[in-house]
Amino acid sequence: MDAADQPRVRSYVTLFGAVAAAALAIVAALNYLVDPYLLHQWDSPLLQRLRPTHEKLSVWGKTYAVARYRPAVVYIGNSRTEMGLSADADEVFPGQSVFNSAVSGASIGDAMQLARHAARVSRIDTMVWGLDAPSFSMEPGSAGIEPGLLEAGPAFFVRRALLNIKRSLTLDMTQDTLRLLSGSYGQICRSSLALYGQRDQRCVSDRIHGWGGTAKAMIPRLQEFGAGAGPTPRALQAFDATVGELCRSSTHLRLRLYINPTHAMTMDVLYYRGRWADMERWQGDLAALAERYRQQGCDVRVHDFSGFNSITSEAIPQFGGGREMQYYWEASHYRDNVGRMILARLFGGEAAPDDFGVELTPTTLPAHQQAMRAARDARHASHPQQTAFVQHLLTLPRQQP
Amino acid sequence: MLFNSFSFLFFYLPIVLAGYFLLGRLALAAAATSTDTATTLRRLAPAAWLACASLFFYGWWDVRYLPLLLASISINYAGGRLIGASTGAARRRMLIAALLLNLALLAWYKYANFFVDSVNALAAMADGGRGVWPSLDVVLPIGISFFTFTQIAFLVDCYRGEVREYRFIHYLLFVSYFPHLIAGPVLHHRDMMPQFADPASHRPQAANFAIGLSIFVVGLAKKVLIADTLSPLALPVFATGAQPTLIEAWIGVLAYTFQLYFDFSGYSDMAIGLSRLFGVKLPLNFNSPYKACNIAEFWRRWHMTLSRFLRDYLYIALGGSRHGEARRYRNLLLTMLLGGLWHGAGWTFVVWGALHGLYLVVQSGWQRAFGVSTARWWPAALTLFAVMLAWIFFRAPDLVTAWNILGALFGANGVSLPRGAAGLAPLFAGWAWQPAFDGIRWIQLAGPGLPVLLLAMLLALRAPNTQEIFSHYQPCIETILQRRGQLQRWQWRPTRRWSMGFAALFVLCIFGMNRVTEFLYFQF
Numbered sequence: 001m002d003a004a005d006q007p008r009v010r011s012y013v014t015l016f017g018a019v020a021a022a023a024l025a026i027v028a029a030l031n032y033l034v035d036p037y038l039l040h041q042w043d044s045p046l047l048q049r050l051r052p053t054h055e056k057l058s059v060w061g062k063t064y065a066v067a068r069y070r071p072a073v074v075y076i077g078n079s080r081t082e083m084g085l086s087a088d089a090d091e092v093f094p095g096q097s098v099f100n101s102a103v104s105g106a107s108i109g110d111a112m113q114l115a116r117h118a119a120r121v122s123r124i125d126t127m128v129w130g131l132d133a134p135s136f137s138m139e140p141g142s143a144g145i146e147p148g149l150l151e152a153g154p155a156f157f158v159r160r161a162l163l164n165i166k167r168s169l170t171l172d173m174t175q176d177t178l179r180l181l182s183g184s185y186g187q188i189c190r191s192s193l194a195l196y197g198q199r200d201q202r203c204v205s206d207r208i209h210g211w212g213g214t215a216k217a218m219i220p221r222l223q224e225f226g227a228g229a230g231p232t233p234r235a236l237q238a239f240d241a242t243v244g245e246l247c248r249s250s251t252h253l254r255l256r257l258y259i260n261p262t263h264a265m266t267m268d269v270l271y272y273r274g275r276w277a278d279m280e281r282w283q284g285d286l287a288a289l290a291e292r293y294r295q296q297g298c299d300v301r302v303h304d305f306s307g308f309n310s311i312t313s314e315a316i317p318q319f320g321g322g323r324e325m326q327y328y329w330e331a332s333h334y335r336d337n338v339g340r341m342i343l344a345r346l347f348g349g350e351a352a353p354d355d356f357g358v359e360l361t362p363t364t365l366p367a368h369q370q371a372m373r374a375a376r377d378a379r380h381a382s383h384p385q386q387t388a389f390v391q392h393l394l395t396l397p398r399q400q401p
Numbered sequence: 402m403l404f405n406s407f408s409f410l411f412f413y414l415p416i417v418l419a420g421y422f423l424l425g426r427l428a429l430a431a432a433a434t435s436t437d438t439a440t441t442l443r444r445l446a447p448a449a450w451l452a453c454a455s456l457f458f459y460g461w462w463d464v465r466y467l468p469l470l471l472a473s474i475s476i477n478y479a480g481g482r483l484i485g486a487s488t489g490a491a492r493r494r495m496l497i498a499a500l501l502l503n504l505a506l507l508a509w510y511k512y513a514n515f516f517v518d519s520v521n522a523l524a525a526m527a528d529g530g531r532g533v534w535p536s537l538d539v540v541l542p543i544g545i546s547f548f549t550f551t552q553i554a555f556l557v558d559c560y561r562g563e564v565r566e567y568r569f570i571h572y573l574l575f576v577s578y579f580p581h582l583i584a585g586p587v588l589h590h591r592d593m594m595p596q597f598a599d600p601a602s603h604r605p606q607a608a609n610f611a612i613g614l615s616i617f618v619v620g621l622a623k624k625v626l627i628a629d630t631l632s633p634l635a636l637p638v639f640a641t642g643a644q645p646t647l648i649e650a651w652i653g654v655l656a657y658t659f660q661l662y663f664d665f666s667g668y669s670d671m672a673i674g675l676s677r678l679f680g681v682k683l684p685l686n687f688n689s690p691y692k693a694c695n696i697a698e699f700w701r702r703w704h705m706t707l708s709r710f711l712r713d714y715l716y717i718a719l720g721g722s723r724h725g726e727a728r729r730y731r732n733l734l735l736t737m738l739l740g741g742l743w744h745g746a747g748w749t750f751v752v753w754g755a756l757h758g759l760y761l762v763v764q765s766g767w768q769r770a771f772g773v774s775t776a777r778w779w780p781a782a783l784t785l786f787a788v789m790l791a792w793i794f795f796r797a798p799d800l801v802t803a804w805n806i807l808g809a810l811f812g813a814n815g816v817s818l819p820r821g822a823a824g825l826a827p828l829f830a831g832w833a834w835q836p837a838f839d840g841i842r843w844i845q846l847a848g849p850g851l852p853v854l855l856l857a858m859l860l861a862l863r864a865p866n867t868q869e870i871f872s873h874y875q876p877c878i879e880t881i882l883q884r885r886g887q888l889q890r891w892q893w894r895p896t897r898r899w900s901m902g903f904a905a906l907f908v909l910c911i912f913g914m915n916r917v918t919e920f921l922y923f924q925f
Binding site for chain 2: 005006008009010011012013015016017019020023024027166167169170171174
């Protein structure tokens with residue numbers, strides 16, 4: 001490059017730097033201020049803003065909110081817990097702050113990260129953790145947990161601000177900011193943050209309606225449940241370590257683990273996929289784990305709400321049930337009336353049916369598993385059509401809801 | 402730390418650049434005033450800073466392997482000095498010992514798992530029992546193939562007496578230089594160390610910034626906007642047990658063919674651009690390889706620095722073409738087989754290397770028999786097809802999957818058309834063809850993948866490459882010859898229009914960078 005080019009080259013570099021810096025700064029500032037996904041909002045009027053059914057990046061909003069809110073009670077898990085457990089639970093946790101930190105699409109690996117994060121950034125007295133066998137694997141979930149989001153370390157809010165700025169430099173967020181400003185962003189339901197972490201029922205209802213109703217959602221949900229890779233030994237090992245870490249983090253922590261009350265048909269799916277023995281072994285592992293930590297002085301208990309009880313055996317629309325079910329959105333997601341019964345069984349309060357929820361201990365386990373097997377066989381005998389329905393759907397190609 | 406990450410672009414790079422030129426200014430001022438030891442140290446400070454920054458860059462991946470890298474550099478530097486100082490048989494013995502040490506290091510870290518697994522698999526096949534040796538689970542230190550080959554070349558050149566006196570700090574920087582450390586280009590000490598020692602590179606120059614930034618942005622766009630968008634097309638097709646149908650296989654294999662090119666050449670462009678910011682030119686690594694008209698030409702255009710290394714230090718060392726045709730063919734096959742193994746410890750890489758060796762032998766035999774083809778299009782199309790078939794083995798997780806995908810390209814897994822095309826069934830029936838309309842399972846037809854694949858093919862096969870765009874400003878160490886008058890309007894100039902265009906492209910890349918993905922060549 002000759003000397004005559006030097007001024008041109010300098011202005012080239014200056015212009016490049018100025019244009020790029022200005023464009024990035026404007027976009028980052030706009031997205032940060034409008035914050036269409038509520039990445040960094042708590043105690044803010046923006047939380048009440050209506051939004052589309054699909055709640056994008058909810059894990060970002062929740063991990064930030066839990067650090068700001070610092071609740072005493074936190075729920076951990078995947079979409080089943082997120083939809084089913086209401087944070088409005090004053091009768092169970094009087095005077096205590098409650099936050100539902102469960103996230104849709106979270107694998108057990110994701111949930112463990114969320115639990116550790118909540119314990120780090122808050123003052124947790126009680127943690128309620130929903131589990132199920134198929135998602136109990138270390139396969140990455142679809143919760144959208146990105147590197148850095150849940151990392152331990154000092155200055156959480158500073159690190160988080162940098163991450164938020166980085167996330168704001170994206171096309172999708174810019175498009176949604178512009179849609180929001182122009183009024184074309186969907187306005188269907190409230191953010192889960194407005195409901196202290198629980199998914200707005202309007203969102204769920206709208207989504208189910210979009211899929212064609214509860215009946216249409218049954219087969220894909222049952223197939224999805226059966227396709228999970230868990231339970232795996234590696235996940236159990238990691239889960240054990242996480243429970244140990246939580247127990248060490250606080251001497252007065254109440255940790256309540258519960259197996260989600262997915263519909264009875266989900267148990268049939270596991271049975272016909274040859275996963276029943278794995279599931280029983282996993283129940284036993286959880287019971288033994290809780291017993292071991294109790295002996296070390298940690299208040300850990302595990303309950304099983306799954307199986308074939310008066311709640312989980314509700315008739316589905318295909319076989320005499322109503323268009324909408326009383327206890328379920330579809331096969332794997334229960335409504336918050338079931339959630340209230342879960343909390344009642346775990347902590348006392350409003351009555352739950354006697355057959356709903358059994359504490360798993362090394363002592364109660366054999367009888368519980370024997371009863372579950374008997375109930376399963378009895379159901380197969382008394383509901384041959386439903387049983388055939390499950391067997392048939394497992395032969396079909398995987399459907400998307 | 403990846404080049405396409407925020408931490409690299411907005412923290413690491415500005416700090417390293419600022420430190421380098423600050424120390425460079427001090428070094429230049431010191432050089433003008435005195436010549437004592439302190440001044441010498443100050444003169445070396447920019448190179449030392451860059452070497453430390455490079456080691457930090459390497460340690461960021463996995464600090465456990467930093468001592469390994471440092472030990473390798475120190476031992477090889479000492480080995481090179483000793484070889485240079487020895488004569489006769491001792492000199493040869495020293496070289497052999499040093500080479501064995503490097504190869505042993507590579508063998509342990511890169512090939513021990515493969516060897517044990519292969520022995521166990523053979524034992525299991527022989528008696529149906531379990532493996533005879535426990536699994537080693539040795540973790541591959543990132544970039545080991547690159548820094549080992551770089552240093553083997555140094556040792557051999559020390560033996561040949563082609564190495565002049567170098568300072569340790571320049572050698573340390575030559576091996577660990579962060580733009581190339583992880584995935585090449587494979588550098589040669591003869592090209593690099595004089596540049597590191599040149600005080601002119603310690604002074605910030607607007608021209609270097611303009612050219613370096615622009616080349617870097619081209620590489621970033623290749624990676625972020627093209628390669629990463631193609632990845633979802635290829636990923637599910639190459640998964641174990643995917644059993645793709647004809648259309649899925651073709652799209653998946655084509656997507657991988659172009660993903661690999663844009664990923665790796667994008668990385669090389671970024672390395673060249675970054676290095677230019679520091680006033681250091683790197684060698685050219687890609688020159689539109691998919692435009693090649695035969696396999697030999699493909700290897701002169703693809704991963705050119707590795708091809709040169711294999712030619713100079715393996716093929717020629719094996720005898721090259723000096724002992725007749727049969728020996729030449731053997732040497733070609735061996736070179737490509739070992740080249741395949743260099744890329745990865747697995748049978749798929751062995752087959753990939755063997756295929757390319759075979760291609761070279763067939764091409765050579767064909768040219769002997771029929772002469773060089775002057776046809777316009779089919780030699781390039783046939784070359785690309787052969788390369789694409791070989792990439793299946795390069796990418797597939799195992800040989801069974803590779804064979805399955807290969808068969809699928811020719812319809813072995815059947816043909817399935819999108820469900821939406823079922824209305825065309827009567828038309829096909831008229832041609833006595835009744836395909837299934839079971840849908841395309843593994844390819845997302847509605848996403849940006851397919852349009853980007855078409856764009857990628859257009860760019861790779863018809864557009865000028867990075868070095869051609871910047872050819873007026875010597876982007877690399879080598880000068881590439883360009884046909885006169887070709888694509889003049891695509892020649893880069895430091896004008897306002899180009900500046901605005903590159904700034905816009907950079908912003909677009911930043912928008913696409915939220916899904917940070919590793920470079921494919923990091924595994925090698």
